[in-house]
Amino acid sequence: MAEPGAYRCVECSGGAEELYRDYQRGVLRIAICIHGKLCVFCLLCEAYLRWLQLQDSSQNTDPDDLIRYAKEWDFYRMFGIASLEQTSFLVGIFIALWWMRPEMLKNKSDFILLLKALLLSGYGKLLLIPAVIWEHDYTPLCLVFIKVFVLTSNSQAIRVTLNLNRMLSWLAIVFGLILENGVVCLVQKIGWDV
Secondary structure, eight states, rough: OOOOOOEEEETTOEEESSSSOOTTTTTTEEEHHHHHHHHHHHHHHHHHHHHHOOSSSSOOOOOOOOHHHHHHHHHHHHHHHHHHHHHHHHHHHHHHOOOOOOOOGGSHHHHHHHHHHHGGGGGGGGGHHHHTOOTTTTTHHHHHHHHHHHHHHHHHHHHHHHHHHHHHHHHHHEEEEEEHHHHHHHHHHHTOOO
């Protein structure tokens, strides 16, 4: 057993209690902190939502069906696009904050603290699950409300973490959205469906 604090999270470099967990017969799982798990789970939810929107009416479950494997690759592609969009959104926020107030993000710990706060403030994306499961006529409106809720949570995370006023935090959010939408346009020009 190692000393407390000897292990570091592979996602955020924070202290971790264990390096891995052994699940019998050599099945190992690398231990990561909640921030990484929540971020990946939210990205999976978003990818699933996009993937469902791409699906056609055929629901063939034959394991040898080539269309089924193509649909699976579509899901991985949607996950990659969602990851790219989330990364560009966060990069846009950090660029805007660094440009407006460079003294706020002068050391690595400030950067990591804000990144954790932004990742945790995206927990509203988990509401995508019931919106997709209980699909009804108001699903597009629910998705808009979820997006507004997540953006409001992101703004509050910036305000609390960096002690900024509302205007600066919303400017950073808007710049992140502009960069994210720029990436969406670029991906669409390449020919990938978003």
